[in-house]
Amino acid sequence: MRTPVKVVLLTFAALAVVYLLFTVVFPWVDRTFVTDPVMGARAGWSAFASQR
Amino acid sequence: MSADTQIRRRGGSPAARGHPGPLLRLARGLGWTCIAAGIVVLLYLVYSLFFTGYQTEAAQRELLREFTAGIGQAPAQDPAGAEPSVDPEATEPPVGGGAPADASPRAAEPDGATPQPAIELGSAVAAIEFVRPGATGPPLVHDGPLLVVEGVTRQALTRGPGHYPDTEQPGQPGNFAVAGHRTTYGAPFFHLDQLTSGDEVHVTDRSGAVHVYRVAEQRIVTPADVEVLGDDPRGTGVPTLTLTTCHPRFSAAQRMVVFAELVA
Numbered sequence: 019m020r021t022p023v024k025v026v027l028l029t030f031a032a033l034a035v036v037y038l039l040f041t042v043v044f045p046w047v048d049r050t051f052v053t054d055p056v057m058g059a060r061a062g063w064s065a066f067a068s069q070r
Numbered sequence: 071m072s073a074d075t076q077i078r079r080r081g082g083s084p085a086a087r088g089h090p091g092p093l094l095r096l097a098r099g100l101g102w103t104c105i106a107a108g109i110v111v112l113l114y115l116v117y118s119l120f121f122t123g124y125q126t127e128a129a130q131r132e133l134l135r136e137f138t139a140g141i142g143q144a145p146a147q148d149p150a151g152a153e154p155s156v157d158p159e160a161t162e163p164p165v166g167g168g169a170p171a172d173a174s175p176r177a178a179e180p181d182g183a184t185p186q187p188a189i190e191l192g193s194a195v196a197a198i199e200f201v202r203p204g205a206t207g208p209p210l211v212h213d214g215p216l217l218v219v220e221g222v223t224r225q226a227l228t229r230g231p232g233h234y235p236d237t238e239q240p241g242q243p244g245n246f247a248v249a250g251h252r253t254t255y256g257a258p259f260f261h262l263d264q265l266t267s268g269d270e271v272h273v274t275d276r277s278g279a280v281h282v283y284r285v286a287e288q289r290i291v292t293p294a295d296v297e298v299l300g301d302d303p304r305g306t307g308v309p310t311l312t313l314t315t316c317h318p319r320f321s322a323a324q325r326m327v328v329f330a331e332l333v334a
Contacts, residue, residue, distance in 0.1 A: 036113065039110065039113055039114075039117070040113075040117055040121065044113075044114055044117045044118070045224070047114070048118070048122075048254055049224060049322070050322070051321075051322060052118075052253060052254065052320055052321070052322060053251050053252060053253045053254050053255075053316050053320070053322060054293070054316050054322035055222075055227070055249040055250055055251055055252060055259065055314055055315040055316050055325070056222045056227075056232075056249045056293075056314070057234075057249070057293060057295070057296045057298060057299055057314055057325060058293060058294070058296055
């Protein structure tokens with residue numbers, strides 16, 4: 019594959035990964051493990067912690 | 071170059087031949103994995119410390135404009151027969167001890183009173199400010215007013231502290247309960263632990279009336295202790311403001327709850 023095409027594809031892939039991280043993965047990590055101000059156990063660590 | 075020299079150069083270790091051995095390949099793979107993990111952690115820090123805060127700050131500015139413009143006016147009514155706008159998050163399972171996450175119109179009041187109009191999810195229902203009477207110095211809990219939005223869905227809480235839809239409106243008999251992030255999304259309740267008995271929370275409702283609540287108690291509870299959202303969580307019979315946030319900071323294991331009672 020020609021180098022410029024490869025660079026464009028790799029940049030596109032990296033941006034897609036960052037987009038997914040910011041819109042899907044990080045929000046899920048946040049609400050599951052880091053911050054959840056709402057009363058009522060949700061799935062994840064808080065639910066586990068409340069059962070201990 | 072003699073044939074003997076060529077034969078000797080083809081021998082030796084794999085690395086010397088230009089092909090890394092399995093151990094070297096493993097070490098190289100581990101190295102790249104560590105670099106990738108480090109980049110993800112850095113991105114998470116950027117997300118957590120800046121990105122979410124930027125989102126919330128922009129939303130609070132917009133809410134403040136809307137709230138200030140709408141003060142004193144009757145809450146917007148949906149056109150007859152029109153479908154109320156629906157937040158996609160409203161379909162998520164309810165949280166907060168069974169409290170529905172949506173802000174659908176309430177059923178007619180049992181005593182025949184006029185039902186309150188629905189408040190759209192994510193729109194401002196009140197502005198709260200924290201005041202320590204007689205004190206000067208750095209702002210208490212948060213610098214400036216915090217706009218409280220309707221609903222405690224994930225989406226609603228990205229805009230600011232959220233009002234639990236099944237609890238009362240500010241100044242009403244019963245419990246006006248609000249949840250706010252302690253970290254990320256502007257961290258509106260990062261310093262909620264600063265509140266002590268006697269501090270005041272000034273709540274401005276959509277009509278512009280200011281209700282003064284005085285802090286009475288602070289508790290650390292588990293997420294399942296949803297009785298703090300009840301009509302009279304302290305059993306005093308006084309209209310209550312309940313603020314909830316996560317505890318300790320950067321953990322969702324427990325909740326910090328602050329109760330304040332209506333005094334004016």
